[in-house]
Amino acid sequence: xxxxxxxxxxxIIAAAALLIACHFxxxxxxxxxxxxxxxxxxxxxxxxxxxxxxxxKGQVFDESFLMALATVGAFVIGEYPExxxxxLFFQVGExxxxxxxxxxxxxxxxxxxxRPDSANLETEDGIVETDPEEVPVGSVIVIKPGxxxxxxxxxxxxxxxxDTAALTGESLPRGVHPGEAIISGSVNMTATxxxxxxxxxxxxxxxxxxxxxxxxxANKARSESFITRFARWYxxxxxxxxxxxxxxxxxxxxxxxxxxxxxxxxxxxxCPCALxxxxxxxxxxxxxxxxxxxxxxxxxxxxxxxxxxxxxxxDKTGTLTKGSFTVTRIAPAAADDxxxxxxxxxxxCDSTHPIAESIRKAFGKAPDRARVEKVxxxxxxxxxxxxxxxxxxxxxxLMMEEAGIECAKASxxxxxxxxxxxxxxxxxxxxxxEVKPEAASVVSELRKRSIRTVMLTGDRAEVGESVAAELGxxxxxxxxxxxxxxxxxxxxxxxxxxxxxVAFAGDGINDAPVLARADLxxxxxxxxxxxxxxxxxxxxxxxxxxxxTKAIDISRRTNRIVRENIIFALAVKAAVLVxxxxxxxxxxxxxxxxxxxxxxxxxxxxxxxxxx
Amino acid sequence: xxxxxxxxxxxxxxxxxxxxxxxxxxGVNACTVNFMTQKLTLETEAExxxxxxxxxxxxxxxxxxxxxxxxx
Numbered sequence: 001x002x003x004x005x006x007x008x009x010x011x012i013i014a015a016a017a018l019l020i021a022c023h024f025x026x027x028x029x030x031x032x033x034x035x036x037x038x039x040x041x042x043x044x045x046x047x048x049x050x051x052x053x054x055x056x057k058g059q060v061f062d063e064s065f066l067m068a069l070a071t072v073g074a075f076v077i078g079e080y081p082e083x084x085x086x087x088l089f090f091q092v093g094e095x096x097x098x099x100x101x102x103x104x105x106x107x108x109x110x111x112x113x114x115r116p117d118s119a120n121l122e123t124e125d126g127i128v129e130t131d132p133e134e135v136p137v138g139s140v141i142v143i144k145p146g147x148x149x150x151x152x153x154x155x156x157x158x159x160x161x162x163d164t165a166a167l168t169g170e171s172l173p174r175g176v177h178p179g180e181a182i183i184s185g186s187v188n189m190t191a192t193x194x195x196x197x198x199x200x201x202x203x204x205x206x207x208x209x210x211x212x213x214x215x216x217x218a219n220k221a222r223s224e225s226f227i228t229r230f231a232r233w234y235x236x237x238x239x240x241x242x243x244x245x246x247x248x249x250x251x252x253x254x255x256x257x258x259x260x261x262x263x264x265x266x267x268x269x270x271c272p273c274a275l276x277x278x279x280x281x282x283x284x285x286x287x288x289x290x291x292x293x294x295x296x297x298x299x300x301x302x303x304x305x306x307x308x309x310x311x312x313x314x315d316k317t318g319t320l321t322k323g324s325f326t327v328t329r330i331a332p333a334a335a336d337d338x339x340x341x342x343x344x345x346x347x348x349c350d351s352t353h354p355i356a357e358s359i360r361k362a363f364g365k366a367p368d369r370a371r372v373e374k375v376x377x378x379x380x381x382x383x384x385x386x387x388x389x390x391x392x393x394x395x396x397x398l399m400m401e402e403a404g405i406e407c408a409k410a411s412x413x414x415x416x417x418x419x420x421x422x423x424x425x426x427x428x429x430x431x432x433x434e435v436k437p438e439a440a441s442v443v444s445e446l447r448k449r450s451i452r453t454v455m456l457t458g459d460r461a462e463v464g465e466s467v468a469a470e471l472g473x474x475x476x477x478x479x480x481x482x483x484x485x486x487x488x489x490x491x492x493x494x495x496x497x498x499x500x501x502v503a504f505a506g507d508g509i510n511d512a513p514v515l516a517r518a519d520l521x522x523x524x525x526x527x528x529x530x531x532x533x534x535x536x537x538x539x540x541x542x543x544x545x546x547x548x549t550k551a552i553d554i555s556r557r558t559n560r561i562v563r564e565n566i567i568f569a570l571a572v573k574a575a576v577l578v579x580x581x582x583x584x585x586x587x588x589x590x591x592x593x594x595x596x597x598x599x600x601x602x603x604x605x606x607x608x609x610x611x612x
Numbered sequence: 613x614x615x616x617x618x619x620x621x622x623x624x625x626x627x628x629x630x631x632x633x634x635x636x637x638x639g640v641n642a643c644t645v646n647f648m649t650q651k652l653t654l655e656t657e658a659e660x661x662x663x664x665x666x667x668x669x670x671x672x673x674x675x676x677x678x679x680x681x682x683x684x
Contacts, residue, residue, distance in 0.1 A: 050677055053677055054677075057674045058674075059674065059675060062675075063623070063625065097623075101647075101648070104648075105648060105649075105650075219644075220644065228628040228631075228632075231625060231628060232628075232632070271625065272625060273623065273624065273625055276624040276625045276628060277623075277624035277625075277647075280624065280646075280647060280648055281624075281648060284648040284649075
């Protein structure tokens with residue numbers, strides 16, 4: 001508890017004790033008024049002061065002013081205990097609000113506590129502790145165990161493991177070796193690393209993420225704007241109601257005391273605090289909770305929209321699949337496995353094509369270059385070479401056809417490489433992109449939430465359709481150019497329902513226009529990819545698809561909390577207004593209800609921060 | 613030019629009021645006040661925001677006596 005909070009707590013307790021004491025002291029007239037003024041001023045002097053300042057500045061609908069007016073009004077009509085109680089309870093609410101907001105602000109700040117304080121820069125005079133912002137690109141920094149990586153860079157010496165939990169939500173540490181790129185914000189765990197920086201601090205991952213989170217709530221959710229708009233007319237309307245209630249009925253029945261007393265009830269609940277505070281607090285909590293899970297959401301509006309997702313459009317490569325090619329089948333025609341893969345690996349020994357790399361990986365050994373001569377690449381077909389003196393061809397069906405070699409019809413989903421030696425067909429190798437292990441369960445989880453799944457891919461029809469069938473997607477479009485993807489998104493946007501949203505999940509490579517065009521652009525595995533962080537509305541820090549459903553769940557939960565708060569607060573206020581007019585509720589009940597609503601709404605809003 | 617400033621503001625309702633008041637100032641294209649992060653994001657026509665920030669400090673003080681805006 002801060003000093004100011006402690007002070008205010010002491011004032012509240014003192015005033016409460018005095019109020020109870022006053023109740024038992026039988027004084028009448030002016031002495032009684034003076035007696036009650038003591039606890040009133042103890043607990044409320046700052047409110048009165050603020051109210052006076054407010055009036056001088058022309059702020060009529062200021063909450064301090066309204067509270068002061070209500071309580072002074074109560075004094076005027078002789079309801080002393082009521083006046084003190086209202087002020088007392090109002091202060092209890094204020095204190096609670098301060099503590100709650102401070103707490104949640106602190107817990108979110110702790111989540112985002114990834115800002116490195118210093119970097120150990122290697123200079124000619126040894127290691128110097130420097131401000132990360134002053135480290136130029138290409139310098140060498142030393143990161144000791146337990147320290148946070150301050151700047152993105154490449155390991156030049158040392159082997160260690162990195163804790164990236166603060167960035168990705170992934171609790172398993174990641175091993176790093178010389179030559180590997182490491183990102184700032186992760187914590188070095190086991191051994192000292194020497195790192196050559198590849199970026200400036202301002203361009204490093206950690207700065208980008210912090211910027212993003214700090215500015216995230218600049219984009220306000222619709223329910224947030226609704227509440228601020230509502231607050232703007234709510235207070236004047238309730239105050240106007242109070243004036244009417246105090247003046248009009250007594251003109252007919254002459255019961256001034258009774259009606260003024262009831263009008264004061266209106267003033268007590270004229271502050272829309274519970275609403276104005278709890279809605280942004282909920283969204284803030286949701287965004288904070290999500291970032292702890294490695295899900296960065298760029299604004300309250302996106303958090304709100306995520307829950308309304310009707311269709312998720314996926315990119316295939318790198319999103320539903322791993323984006324790395326592996327040999328999935330070796331089908332020899334006659335020869336044994338070893339001969340087929342051996343010839344293929346040697347023919348492809350110099351190629352940097354991903355397919356060649358995957359064949360070499362499947363071969364398991366480094367190809368012996370001395371055995372290979374006369375390598376020729378045939379664009380759009382494959383490669384030919386002389387291996388151990390015999391002509392080896394490795395390529396697609398077209399290549400075989402042109403060489404007059406009959407090859408097996410391979411219907412597998414993936415890229416098929418046929419291999420021949422001296423005109424004899426050896427068999428074929430199937431290379432495909434592996435589907436991510438969690439992809440199928442994520443698709444079915446989305447279906448459980450009544451979300452349609454669509455896949456767009458530039459890949460061949462057989463490949464795309466087989467992946468779609470394997471995962472159980474609702475719809476698939478294949479052989480698309482990047483521009484076609486944008487068109488498909490636009491079709492989806494046209495066919496969605498009015499409040500539904502279309503999300504696009506991609507890895508951020510080549511799909512920035514699509515990310516931007518969809519209602520919600522979700523970039524996967526974005527750690528280290530600046531373009532994706534820029535273009536997307538929601539950034540999943542690693543490429544685990546489960547985060548997508550998690551993000552949608554967090555959003556739905558936050559939206560539900562916001563809705564609960566709005567309905568609850570409005571219902572209670574409306575009830576008190578009605579009961580106030582009827583003369584059932586007095587200021588006692590009104591202030592009790594008002595502070596109660598505030599407390600409950602804030603507690604409810606803080607639930608948004610807790611994510612599993 | 614878009615920039616964010618650290619502010620000190622006491623209540624959520626005041627934050628909304630300050631935001632509306634700043635939006636009405638001359639030369640301000642957009643403004644959001646974030647009560648939770650205590651930040652004011654300001655977008656202006658002009659490159660130099662010092663004059664407008666001074667004006668915001670005045671307007672904010674009028675709405676909430678504890679309002680502060682710090683120029684980084």
